[in-house]
Amino acid sequence: MIHAEGLSKQFITKGQSRLAVDSLTLHIEQGEVFGFLGPNGAGKTTTVRMLCTLIAPSAGQGWVAGYPLGSQNERIRSSIGILTETPGLYAKLSAVENLTFFARLYGVQEVSKQIEKYLSLLGLWEKRQQPVGSFSKGMRQKLAIARALLHEPPILFLDEPTGGLDPESVKVVRQFIQQLRGEGRTIFICTHNLDEADRLCDRIGILQQRLIRIDTPAGLRQSLYGNSVTVRLASVTDKILAQVRSLPFIHAVQQAEQSLTLQVEDPPQNNPELIRALVTAGADIQFVEEHQQSLETVYFNLLAQAREGSRED
Amino acid sequence: MRISRRRVGAVVQKEWMEFRQSKSILWAMSVLPIILVLGIIGLNATLAQHAGSSPDDLGEIDIPAALSGLSPLAVFLVQLNDQMLVTLLTIAVALPAYIAASSIISEKQTKTLEPLLATPTSTLELLLGKALGAISPAVITTWLAYGLILVGLSVVTIPTVAAYAYRPAWLAAMLLLCPLMALLSVLCGLCISSRVNDPRVAQQIMAFLLLPLIFLGTGTVGGWLYISLPLVLLGVLILAMVDSGLFWLTVWLFRREVILTRWQ
Known part of the structure:
Protein backbone atom coordinates (compact mmCIF):
# COMPACT_ATOMS: atom_id res chain seq x y z
CA MET A 1 0.00 0.00 0.00
CA GLN A 222 12.14 -7.38 22.92
CA SER A 223 14.76 -6.95 20.26
CA LEU A 224 16.80 -4.24 21.85
CA TYR A 225 17.05 -5.24 25.47
CA GLY A 226 15.37 -8.56 25.87
CA ASN A 227 13.13 -8.66 28.91
CA SER A 228 13.78 -8.48 32.59
CA VAL A 229 12.92 -11.35 34.88
CA THR A 230 12.91 -10.87 38.64
CA VAL A 231 13.46 -13.95 40.75
CA ARG A 232 12.94 -13.78 44.52
CA LEU A 233 14.85 -16.43 46.45
CA ALA A 234 14.96 -17.51 50.09
CA SER A 235 18.63 -16.49 50.05
CA VAL A 236 21.19 -15.50 47.41
CA THR A 237 24.55 -17.28 47.58
CA ASP A 238 27.76 -16.83 45.56
CA LYS A 239 27.18 -20.25 44.01
CA ILE A 240 23.77 -19.17 42.77
CA LEU A 241 25.17 -15.93 41.36
CA ALA A 242 28.01 -17.75 39.60
CA GLN A 243 25.58 -20.28 38.12
CA VAL A 244 23.29 -17.56 36.82
CA ARG A 245 26.13 -15.51 35.33
CA SER A 246 27.41 -18.57 33.49
CA LEU A 247 24.20 -18.91 31.49
CA PRO A 248 24.74 -17.64 27.90
CA PHE A 249 21.28 -16.04 27.55
CA ILE A 250 21.66 -13.88 30.66
CA HIS A 251 22.98 -10.40 29.72
CA ALA A 252 22.86 -8.63 33.08
CA VAL A 253 22.35 -9.51 36.73
CA GLN A 254 21.28 -7.08 39.43
CA GLN A 255 20.95 -8.12 43.04
CA ALA A 256 18.72 -6.37 45.58
CA GLU A 257 18.66 -8.30 48.88
CA GLN A 258 16.91 -11.60 48.09
CA SER A 259 15.86 -10.58 44.57
CA LEU A 260 17.76 -11.02 41.33
CA THR A 261 16.72 -8.96 38.32
CA LEU A 262 18.02 -10.67 35.21
CA GLN A 263 18.14 -9.47 31.58
CA VAL A 264 17.03 -12.55 29.68
CA GLU A 265 17.41 -12.82 25.92
CA ASP A 266 14.15 -14.65 25.20
CA PRO A 267 12.12 -15.21 28.39
CA PRO A 268 9.55 -17.72 27.07
CA GLN A 269 12.34 -19.94 25.74
CA ASN A 270 15.04 -19.31 28.36
CA ASN A 271 13.08 -19.13 31.62
CA PRO A 272 12.65 -22.93 32.10
CA GLU A 273 16.41 -23.42 31.74
CA LEU A 274 17.08 -20.51 34.10
CA ILE A 275 14.83 -22.03 36.76
CA ARG A 276 16.43 -25.47 36.36
CA ALA A 277 19.87 -23.88 36.79
CA LEU A 278 18.76 -22.01 39.92
CA VAL A 279 17.32 -25.16 41.45
CA THR A 280 20.51 -27.09 40.59
CA ALA A 281 22.53 -24.40 42.40
CA GLY A 282 20.37 -24.95 45.50
CA ALA A 283 18.12 -21.92 45.26
CA ASP A 284 14.71 -21.90 46.93
CA ILE A 285 12.55 -19.97 44.47
CA GLN A 286 9.74 -17.96 46.04
CA PHE A 287 8.50 -15.85 43.05
CA VAL A 288 9.33 -15.39 39.36
CA GLU A 289 8.05 -12.21 37.70
CA GLU A 290 8.54 -10.92 34.15
CA HIS A 291 9.07 -7.20 33.48
CA GLN A 292 8.83 -5.66 30.05
CA GLN A 293 10.59 -2.46 29.04
CA SER A 294 8.15 0.36 28.46
CA LEU A 295 7.98 1.70 24.93
CA GLU A 296 9.01 5.04 26.35
CA THR A 297 12.29 3.57 27.66
CA VAL A 298 12.93 1.89 24.33
CA TYR A 299 12.16 5.10 22.44
CA PHE A 300 14.46 7.32 24.47
CA ASN A 301 17.29 4.79 24.43
CA LEU A 302 17.02 4.35 20.68
CA LEU A 303 17.11 8.12 20.17
CA ALA A 304 20.09 8.42 22.50
CA GLN A 305 21.90 5.66 20.61
CA ALA A 306 21.11 7.36 17.30
CA ARG A 307 22.49 10.68 18.58
CA GLU A 308 25.67 9.01 19.79
CA GLY A 309 25.99 7.21 16.48
CA SER A 310 25.67 10.42 14.51
CA ARG A 311 28.31 12.11 16.73
CA GLU A 312 30.71 9.25 16.03
CA ASP A 313 30.03 9.56 12.28
CA MET B 1 -4.20 19.36 -19.27
CA ARG B 2 -7.68 18.29 -18.08
CA ILE B 3 -9.67 20.80 -16.04
CA SER B 4 -12.48 19.56 -13.81
CA ARG B 5 -15.37 22.01 -13.95
CA ARG B 6 -16.75 20.44 -10.78
CA ARG B 7 -13.61 21.28 -8.84
CA VAL B 8 -13.30 24.78 -10.30
CA GLY B 9 -16.99 25.31 -9.48
CA ALA B 10 -16.42 24.09 -5.91
CA VAL B 11 -13.61 26.61 -5.39
CA VAL B 12 -15.72 29.45 -6.86
CA GLN B 13 -18.66 28.52 -4.63
CA LYS B 14 -16.45 28.34 -1.55
CA GLU B 15 -14.99 31.77 -2.31
CA TRP B 16 -18.50 33.20 -2.64
CA MET B 17 -19.58 31.61 0.63
CA GLU B 18 -16.62 33.26 2.34
CA PHE B 19 -17.38 36.68 0.75
CA ARG B 20 -20.94 36.37 2.01
CA GLN B 21 -19.56 36.15 5.54
CA SER B 22 -17.09 39.01 5.07
CA LYS B 23 -18.55 42.38 6.01
CA SER B 24 -15.63 44.35 4.56
CA ILE B 25 -16.11 42.78 1.12
CA LEU B 26 -19.86 43.31 1.22
CA TRP B 27 -19.30 46.98 2.13
CA ALA B 28 -16.77 47.42 -0.65
CA MET B 29 -19.15 45.79 -3.11
CA SER B 30 -22.08 48.02 -2.24
CA VAL B 31 -20.87 51.44 -1.05
CA LEU B 32 -18.66 52.58 -3.95
CA PRO B 33 -21.16 51.62 -6.69
CA ILE B 34 -24.01 53.33 -4.82
CA ILE B 35 -21.99 56.54 -4.42
CA LEU B 36 -21.05 56.51 -8.10
CA VAL B 37 -24.56 55.79 -9.33
CA LEU B 38 -26.05 58.52 -7.14
CA GLY B 39 -23.22 60.96 -7.99
CA ILE B 40 -23.47 60.61 -11.74
CA ILE B 41 -27.27 60.79 -11.80
CA GLY B 42 -27.34 63.70 -9.31
CA LEU B 43 -24.76 65.76 -11.24
CA ASN B 44 -26.55 65.20 -14.52
CA ALA B 45 -29.92 66.07 -12.99
CA THR B 46 -28.50 69.32 -11.58
CA LEU B 47 -26.50 70.42 -14.62
CA ALA B 48 -29.09 69.41 -17.21
CA GLN B 49 -31.35 72.15 -15.80
CA HIS B 50 -28.92 74.66 -17.36
CA ALA B 51 -29.37 73.23 -20.84
CA GLY B 52 -30.45 76.68 -22.16
CA SER B 53 -27.46 78.58 -20.76
CA SER B 54 -24.99 80.35 -23.01
CA PRO B 55 -21.55 78.70 -23.53
CA ASP B 56 -19.85 81.52 -21.58
CA ASP B 57 -21.49 80.28 -18.37
CA LEU B 58 -19.29 77.16 -18.46
CA GLY B 59 -16.07 78.89 -19.40
CA GLU B 60 -13.52 77.46 -21.84
CA ILE B 61 -13.36 73.66 -22.11
CA ASP B 62 -11.55 71.41 -24.61
CA ILE B 63 -13.93 69.75 -27.04
CA PRO B 64 -12.81 66.43 -28.56
CA ALA B 65 -13.56 66.09 -32.31
CA ALA B 66 -16.10 63.32 -31.66
CA LEU B 67 -18.20 65.79 -29.63
CA SER B 68 -17.88 68.80 -31.93
CA GLY B 69 -21.57 69.01 -32.81
CA LEU B 70 -22.71 69.25 -29.19
CA SER B 71 -23.40 72.27 -27.04
CA PRO B 72 -20.65 73.09 -24.50
CA LEU B 73 -22.91 71.94 -21.65
CA ALA B 74 -23.60 68.62 -23.39
CA VAL B 75 -19.86 68.24 -24.05
CA PHE B 76 -19.14 68.93 -20.41
CA LEU B 77 -21.75 66.39 -19.28
CA VAL B 78 -20.48 63.72 -21.67
CA GLN B 79 -16.93 64.26 -20.43
CA LEU B 80 -18.09 64.23 -16.84
CA ASN B 81 -20.05 61.02 -17.39
CA ASP B 82 -17.10 59.42 -19.16
CA GLN B 83 -14.90 60.27 -16.22
CA MET B 84 -17.44 58.82 -13.79
CA LEU B 85 -17.75 55.65 -15.88
CA VAL B 86 -13.97 55.30 -15.85
CA THR B 87 -14.22 55.60 -12.07
CA LEU B 88 -16.87 52.87 -12.16
CA LEU B 89 -14.29 50.63 -13.80
CA THR B 90 -12.09 51.02 -10.74
CA ILE B 91 -14.56 48.76 -8.93
CA ALA B 92 -13.63 46.01 -11.36
CA VAL B 93 -9.97 46.55 -10.47
CA ALA B 94 -10.07 47.42 -6.78
CA LEU B 95 -12.51 44.82 -5.46
CA PRO B 96 -10.96 41.71 -7.06
CA ALA B 97 -7.54 43.07 -6.10
CA TYR B 98 -8.64 43.31 -2.48
CA ILE B 99 -10.09 39.79 -2.56
CA ALA B 100 -7.33 38.11 -4.53
CA ALA B 101 -4.49 39.72 -2.62
CA SER B 102 -5.64 38.04 0.57
CA SER B 103 -6.87 34.87 -1.11
CA ILE B 104 -3.86 32.56 -0.94
CA ILE B 105 -2.37 34.34 2.06
CA SER B 106 -5.45 33.86 4.19
CA GLU B 107 -5.58 30.17 3.21
CA LYS B 108 -2.02 29.88 4.45
CA GLN B 109 -2.62 31.89 7.61
CA THR B 110 -5.66 29.84 8.58
CA LYS B 111 -3.80 26.60 7.71
CA THR B 112 -6.45 25.59 5.18
CA LEU B 113 -4.01 25.49 2.29
CA GLU B 114 -2.39 22.14 3.16
CA PRO B 115 -5.60 20.08 3.23
CA LEU B 116 -6.72 21.95 0.12
CA LEU B 117 -3.51 21.11 -1.75
CA ALA B 118 -3.80 17.49 -0.60
CA THR B 119 -6.99 17.10 -2.65
CA PRO B 120 -6.78 16.04 -6.31
CA THR B 121 -7.30 19.70 -7.31
CA SER B 122 -4.57 20.89 -9.69
CA THR B 123 -2.86 24.26 -9.36
CA LEU B 124 -4.60 25.36 -12.57
CA GLU B 125 -8.04 24.43 -11.21
CA LEU B 126 -7.36 26.06 -7.87
CA LEU B 127 -6.17 29.34 -9.37
CA LEU B 128 -8.91 29.36 -12.00
CA GLY B 129 -11.51 28.87 -9.27
CA LYS B 130 -10.01 31.59 -7.12
CA ALA B 131 -9.77 33.98 -10.09
CA LEU B 132 -13.37 33.40 -11.19
CA GLY B 133 -14.56 33.62 -7.61
CA ALA B 134 -12.93 37.01 -7.16
CA ILE B 135 -13.84 38.43 -10.59
CA SER B 136 -17.51 37.60 -10.74
CA PRO B 137 -18.79 39.70 -7.80
CA ALA B 138 -16.86 42.74 -9.05
CA VAL B 139 -17.96 42.39 -12.67
CA ILE B 140 -21.58 41.76 -11.74
CA THR B 141 -21.54 44.76 -9.39
CA THR B 142 -20.03 46.97 -12.11
CA TRP B 143 -22.58 45.82 -14.68
CA LEU B 144 -25.46 46.39 -12.27
CA ALA B 145 -24.20 49.88 -11.44
CA TYR B 146 -23.75 50.64 -15.16
CA GLY B 147 -27.30 49.47 -15.84
CA LEU B 148 -28.66 51.71 -13.09
CA ILE B 149 -26.64 54.65 -14.43
CA LEU B 150 -28.07 54.16 -17.94
CA VAL B 151 -31.60 54.01 -16.58
CA GLY B 152 -31.03 57.07 -14.40
CA LEU B 153 -29.44 59.12 -17.20
CA SER B 154 -32.25 58.33 -19.61
CA VAL B 155 -34.60 59.93 -17.08
CA VAL B 156 -32.69 62.94 -15.77
CA THR B 157 -30.31 64.21 -18.43
CA ILE B 158 -30.33 65.59 -21.96
CA PRO B 159 -31.19 62.68 -24.34
CA THR B 160 -28.09 63.30 -26.48
CA VAL B 161 -25.88 63.09 -23.40
CA ALA B 162 -27.60 59.90 -22.19
CA ALA B 163 -27.00 58.28 -25.59
CA TYR B 164 -23.25 58.85 -25.22
CA ALA B 165 -23.24 56.72 -22.07
CA TYR B 166 -24.26 53.63 -24.03
CA ARG B 167 -22.31 54.32 -27.19
CA PRO B 168 -20.47 51.23 -28.61
CA ALA B 169 -17.23 52.26 -26.90
CA TRP B 170 -18.80 52.07 -23.45
CA LEU B 171 -20.71 48.87 -24.18
CA ALA B 172 -17.45 47.25 -25.32
CA ALA B 173 -15.65 48.68 -22.31
CA MET B 174 -18.20 47.25 -19.88
CA LEU B 175 -18.65 43.88 -21.58
CA LEU B 176 -15.04 43.17 -22.54
CA LEU B 177 -12.64 45.59 -20.89
CA CYS B 178 -14.22 45.34 -17.43
CA PRO B 179 -13.85 41.51 -17.05
CA LEU B 180 -10.34 41.66 -18.50
CA MET B 181 -9.34 44.41 -16.09
CA ALA B 182 -10.81 42.43 -13.22
CA LEU B 183 -8.88 39.37 -14.38
CA LEU B 184 -5.66 41.39 -14.58
CA SER B 185 -6.26 42.61 -11.08
CA VAL B 186 -6.96 39.11 -9.75
CA LEU B 187 -3.96 37.58 -11.46
CA CYS B 188 -1.67 40.28 -10.08
CA GLY B 189 -3.22 39.66 -6.66
CA LEU B 190 -2.71 35.89 -6.86
CA CYS B 191 0.81 36.34 -8.21
CA ILE B 192 1.78 38.68 -5.39
CA SER B 193 -0.06 36.74 -2.70
CA SER B 194 1.80 33.54 -3.57
CA ARG B 195 5.05 35.45 -2.96
CA VAL B 196 4.38 37.57 0.12
CA ASN B 197 3.08 36.57 3.56
CA ASP B 198 1.09 39.67 4.48
CA PRO B 199 -2.16 40.50 2.67
CA ARG B 200 -1.61 44.23 3.39
CA VAL B 201 1.62 44.18 1.40
CA ALA B 202 -0.18 42.56 -1.50
CA GLN B 203 -3.03 45.07 -1.32
CA GLN B 204 -0.62 48.03 -1.25
CA ILE B 205 1.25 46.74 -4.28
CA MET B 206 -2.06 46.23 -6.06
CA ALA B 207 -2.95 49.91 -5.64
CA PHE B 208 -0.57 50.66 -8.53
CA LEU B 209 -3.03 48.97 -10.87
CA LEU B 210 -5.35 51.93 -10.40
CA LEU B 211 -2.83 54.37 -11.92
CA PRO B 212 -3.78 53.74 -15.59
CA LEU B 213 -7.43 54.32 -14.71
CA ILE B 214 -6.60 57.57 -12.93
CA PHE B 215 -4.69 58.66 -16.05
CA LEU B 216 -7.66 57.70 -18.24
CA GLY B 217 -10.09 59.58 -16.01
CA THR B 218 -7.93 62.71 -15.92
CA GLY B 219 -7.56 62.66 -19.70
CA THR B 220 -11.29 62.27 -20.19
CA VAL B 221 -12.29 65.14 -17.95
CA GLY B 222 -9.44 67.30 -19.29
CA GLY B 223 -10.77 66.86 -22.80
CA TRP B 224 -7.52 65.55 -24.30
CA LEU B 225 -8.67 61.93 -24.31
CA TYR B 226 -11.91 60.55 -25.68
CA ILE B 227 -13.20 57.02 -24.96
CA SER B 228 -13.61 55.78 -28.52
CA LEU B 229 -14.32 52.27 -29.78
CA PRO B 230 -10.84 51.82 -31.35
CA LEU B 231 -9.24 52.91 -28.07
CA VAL B 232 -11.34 50.41 -26.09
CA LEU B 233 -10.69 47.59 -28.56
CA LEU B 234 -6.98 48.32 -28.43
CA GLY B 235 -7.19 48.11 -24.66
CA VAL B 236 -9.12 44.81 -24.92
CA LEU B 237 -6.48 43.35 -27.22
CA ILE B 238 -3.58 44.41 -25.00
CA LEU B 239 -5.29 43.21 -21.83
CA ALA B 240 -6.25 39.86 -23.37
CA MET B 241 -2.60 39.25 -24.22
CA VAL B 242 -1.31 40.47 -20.86
CA ASP B 243 -3.92 38.44 -18.96
CA SER B 244 -3.16 35.18 -20.75
CA GLY B 245 0.57 35.61 -20.20
CA LEU B 246 0.03 36.58 -16.59
CA PHE B 247 -2.24 33.60 -15.98
CA TRP B 248 0.48 31.12 -16.96
CA LEU B 249 3.03 33.11 -15.00
CA THR B 250 0.77 32.88 -11.93
CA VAL B 251 0.42 29.10 -12.35
CA TRP B 252 4.19 28.84 -12.78
CA LEU B 253 4.90 31.02 -9.74
CA PHE B 254 2.52 29.06 -7.53
CA ARG B 255 4.97 26.55 -6.06
CA ARG B 256 3.05 24.32 -3.67
CA GLU B 257 6.20 23.16 -1.93
CA VAL B 258 7.62 26.64 -1.39
CA ILE B 259 4.30 27.96 -0.11
CA LEU B 260 3.91 25.05 2.31
CA THR B 261 7.43 24.84 3.63
CA ARG B 262 8.71 28.40 3.72
CA TRP B 263 5.62 30.20 4.97
CA GLN B 264 5.59 29.58 8.67
Missing part, protein backbone atom coordinates in the same frame (compact mmCIF):
# COMPACT_ATOMS: atom_id res chain seq x y z
CA ILE A 2 2.80 2.41 0.94
CA HIS A 3 6.32 1.75 -0.21
CA ALA A 4 9.36 4.00 0.00
CA GLU A 5 12.87 3.30 -1.18
CA GLY A 6 15.66 5.63 -0.17
CA LEU A 7 13.29 8.56 0.11
CA SER A 8 15.19 11.73 1.05
CA LYS A 9 14.36 15.38 1.35
CA GLN A 10 16.83 18.20 1.46
CA PHE A 11 15.72 21.79 1.96
CA ILE A 12 17.89 24.63 0.75
CA THR A 13 17.06 27.97 2.32
CA LYS A 14 19.22 31.06 1.77
CA GLY A 15 22.10 28.91 0.63
CA GLN A 16 21.89 26.67 3.71
CA SER A 17 21.18 23.00 3.10
CA ARG A 18 19.27 20.91 5.63
CA LEU A 19 18.59 17.20 5.32
CA ALA A 20 15.11 16.65 6.72
CA VAL A 21 14.71 12.99 5.78
CA ASP A 22 17.59 10.68 4.93
CA SER A 23 17.18 7.54 2.80
CA LEU A 24 13.90 6.34 4.23
CA THR A 25 12.95 2.83 3.20
CA LEU A 26 9.76 1.26 4.47
CA HIS A 27 6.86 -0.89 3.39
CA ILE A 28 3.40 -0.70 4.89
CA GLU A 29 0.85 -3.38 4.10
CA GLN A 30 -2.84 -2.88 3.39
CA GLY A 31 -4.88 -2.71 6.58
CA GLU A 32 -1.85 -1.98 8.73
CA VAL A 33 -1.80 0.76 11.34
CA PHE A 34 1.68 2.20 11.22
CA GLY A 35 2.96 4.62 13.85
CA PHE A 36 5.67 7.11 13.07
CA LEU A 37 7.52 8.31 16.16
CA GLY A 38 10.23 10.88 16.48
CA PRO A 39 11.07 14.15 18.21
CA ASN A 40 10.16 17.55 16.75
CA GLY A 41 12.10 18.18 13.57
CA ALA A 42 12.79 14.48 13.02
CA GLY A 43 11.20 14.59 9.57
CA LYS A 44 7.81 13.02 10.30
CA THR A 45 5.70 15.77 8.73
CA THR A 46 8.11 16.06 5.80
CA THR A 47 7.75 12.32 5.17
CA VAL A 48 3.97 12.56 5.28
CA ARG A 49 4.06 15.53 2.92
CA MET A 50 6.24 13.59 0.49
CA LEU A 51 3.94 10.56 0.62
CA CYS A 52 0.90 12.81 0.18
CA THR A 53 2.58 14.45 -2.86
CA LEU A 54 2.57 17.87 -1.23
CA ILE A 55 6.32 18.15 -1.63
CA ALA A 56 8.67 16.35 -3.99
CA PRO A 57 11.42 14.05 -2.68
CA SER A 58 15.00 15.15 -3.36
CA ALA A 59 15.99 11.52 -3.91
CA GLY A 60 14.51 8.05 -3.80
CA GLN A 61 11.24 6.61 -4.96
CA GLY A 62 7.87 5.97 -3.43
CA TRP A 63 4.56 4.33 -4.25
CA VAL A 64 1.28 5.06 -2.53
CA ALA A 65 -1.80 2.93 -3.29
CA GLY A 66 0.21 1.42 -6.11
CA TYR A 67 0.88 4.75 -7.83
CA PRO A 68 4.39 6.18 -8.09
CA LEU A 69 5.17 9.52 -6.47
CA GLY A 70 5.77 12.27 -8.98
CA SER A 71 4.05 10.91 -12.07
CA GLN A 72 0.65 9.93 -10.61
CA ASN A 73 0.20 12.56 -7.93
CA GLU A 74 -3.45 13.31 -8.69
CA ARG A 75 -4.34 9.60 -8.37
CA ILE A 76 -2.43 9.34 -5.13
CA ARG A 77 -4.26 12.37 -3.72
CA SER A 78 -7.59 10.79 -4.69
CA SER A 79 -6.63 7.61 -2.80
CA ILE A 80 -5.58 9.19 0.46
CA GLY A 81 -7.17 11.14 3.27
CA ILE A 82 -5.06 13.46 5.36
CA LEU A 83 -5.45 14.96 8.79
CA THR A 84 -2.89 17.74 8.99
CA GLU A 85 -1.20 18.87 12.19
CA THR A 86 -3.76 21.68 12.53
CA PRO A 87 -7.33 20.95 11.37
CA GLY A 88 -7.26 23.70 8.68
CA LEU A 89 -10.97 24.41 8.41
CA TYR A 90 -12.79 27.50 7.12
CA ALA A 91 -13.92 29.18 10.34
CA LYS A 92 -16.63 31.33 8.76
CA LEU A 93 -18.28 28.37 7.05
CA SER A 94 -20.47 25.78 8.75
CA ALA A 95 -19.44 22.14 9.22
CA VAL A 96 -21.62 21.11 6.28
CA GLU A 97 -20.25 23.88 4.04
CA ASN A 98 -16.69 22.86 4.87
CA LEU A 99 -17.36 19.21 4.10
CA THR A 100 -19.39 19.96 0.96
CA PHE A 101 -16.49 21.94 -0.45
CA PHE A 102 -13.99 19.14 0.10
CA ALA A 103 -16.44 16.43 -1.03
CA ARG A 104 -16.79 18.23 -4.38
CA LEU A 105 -13.02 18.55 -4.72
CA TYR A 106 -12.66 14.81 -4.10
CA GLY A 107 -15.44 14.02 -6.58
CA VAL A 108 -17.70 12.36 -3.97
CA GLN A 109 -20.92 11.19 -5.64
CA GLU A 110 -23.38 11.17 -2.74
CA VAL A 111 -22.20 14.26 -0.92
CA SER A 112 -25.09 14.69 1.55
CA LYS A 113 -25.14 11.00 2.45
CA GLN A 114 -21.41 10.90 3.15
CA ILE A 115 -21.53 14.09 5.18
CA GLU A 116 -24.39 12.78 7.29
CA LYS A 117 -22.60 9.44 7.77
CA TYR A 118 -19.38 10.92 9.14
CA LEU A 119 -20.87 13.81 11.07
CA SER A 120 -23.19 11.34 12.81
CA LEU A 121 -20.37 8.87 13.49
CA LEU A 122 -18.27 11.59 15.07
CA GLY A 123 -21.15 13.13 17.01
CA LEU A 124 -21.27 16.43 15.10
CA TRP A 125 -24.55 16.06 13.21
CA GLU A 126 -26.45 18.33 15.59
CA LYS A 127 -23.87 21.08 15.10
CA ARG A 128 -23.72 20.77 11.33
CA GLN A 129 -25.07 24.27 10.56
CA GLN A 130 -22.90 26.09 13.08
CA PRO A 131 -19.85 28.05 11.90
CA VAL A 132 -16.69 26.10 12.54
CA GLY A 133 -15.23 29.16 14.27
CA SER A 134 -17.53 28.42 17.20
CA PHE A 135 -16.31 24.80 17.53
CA SER A 136 -14.05 23.55 20.32
CA LYS A 137 -10.63 22.12 19.42
CA GLY A 138 -11.91 18.56 19.79
CA MET A 139 -14.89 19.24 17.53
CA ARG A 140 -12.62 20.76 14.89
CA GLN A 141 -10.33 17.76 15.04
CA LYS A 142 -13.26 15.41 14.60
CA LEU A 143 -14.53 17.49 11.68
CA ALA A 144 -11.10 17.35 10.07
CA ILE A 145 -11.14 13.57 10.46
CA ALA A 146 -14.57 13.48 8.81
CA ARG A 147 -13.16 15.56 5.96
CA ALA A 148 -10.30 13.10 5.49
CA LEU A 149 -12.77 10.21 5.19
CA LEU A 150 -15.51 11.70 2.97
CA HIS A 151 -14.21 10.07 -0.20
CA GLU A 152 -13.62 6.71 1.55
CA PRO A 153 -9.86 6.62 0.94
CA PRO A 154 -8.10 3.28 1.46
CA ILE A 155 -5.13 5.10 3.03
CA LEU A 156 -5.22 7.63 5.83
CA PHE A 157 -2.44 9.89 7.04
CA LEU A 158 -3.10 11.23 10.52
CA ASP A 159 -0.64 13.79 11.88
CA GLU A 160 -1.03 14.04 15.67
CA PRO A 161 -4.67 12.89 15.66
CA THR A 162 -5.15 13.43 19.39
CA GLY A 163 -2.74 16.34 19.90
CA GLY A 164 -4.09 18.89 22.38
CA LEU A 165 -7.42 17.13 22.89
CA ASP A 166 -9.15 16.54 26.21
CA PRO A 167 -9.24 12.91 27.46
CA GLU A 168 -12.83 12.39 26.35
CA SER A 169 -12.10 13.51 22.79
CA VAL A 170 -8.91 11.44 22.77
CA LYS A 171 -10.98 8.38 23.63
CA VAL A 172 -13.49 9.08 20.85
CA VAL A 173 -10.75 9.62 18.26
CA ARG A 174 -8.86 6.47 19.30
CA GLN A 175 -12.00 4.38 19.17
CA PHE A 176 -12.71 5.79 15.75
CA ILE A 177 -9.21 4.88 14.54
CA GLN A 178 -9.76 1.33 15.83
CA GLN A 179 -13.01 1.23 13.89
CA LEU A 180 -11.24 2.40 10.72
CA ARG A 181 -8.63 -0.31 11.20
CA GLY A 182 -11.49 -2.81 11.36
CA GLU A 183 -12.62 -1.58 7.93
CA GLY A 184 -9.27 -2.61 6.47
CA ARG A 185 -7.87 0.85 5.84
CA THR A 186 -4.17 1.49 5.94
CA ILE A 187 -3.45 4.12 8.57
CA PHE A 188 -0.23 6.06 8.93
CA ILE A 189 -0.11 7.90 12.25
CA CYS A 190 2.49 10.50 13.23
CA THR A 191 2.50 10.97 16.95
CA HIS A 192 4.52 12.02 19.97
CA ASN A 193 2.26 9.98 22.17
CA LEU A 194 4.02 6.69 22.89
CA ASP A 195 1.08 5.22 24.74
CA GLU A 196 -1.11 5.96 21.73
CA ALA A 197 1.36 4.33 19.36
CA ASP A 198 1.58 1.31 21.64
CA ARG A 199 -2.20 0.90 21.79
CA LEU A 200 -3.11 1.62 18.19
CA CYS A 201 -0.24 0.58 15.95
CA ASP A 202 0.65 -2.78 14.44
CA ARG A 203 4.16 -1.54 13.77
CA ILE A 204 6.15 1.48 14.80
CA GLY A 205 8.91 3.30 12.99
CA ILE A 206 11.23 5.55 14.96
CA LEU A 207 12.60 8.39 12.88
CA GLN A 208 15.33 10.90 13.41
CA GLN A 209 16.12 12.09 9.91
CA ARG A 210 16.75 8.42 9.12
CA LEU A 211 14.66 5.45 10.19
CA ILE A 212 16.31 4.19 13.36
CA ARG A 213 14.17 1.13 13.96
CA ILE A 214 10.97 -0.39 12.66
CA ASP A 215 9.14 -3.21 14.43
CA THR A 216 5.99 -4.18 16.29
CA PRO A 217 5.64 -2.49 19.70
CA ALA A 218 6.41 -5.82 21.42
CA GLY A 219 9.27 -6.49 19.04
CA LEU A 220 10.80 -3.12 19.78
CA ARG A 221 10.87 -3.88 23.50
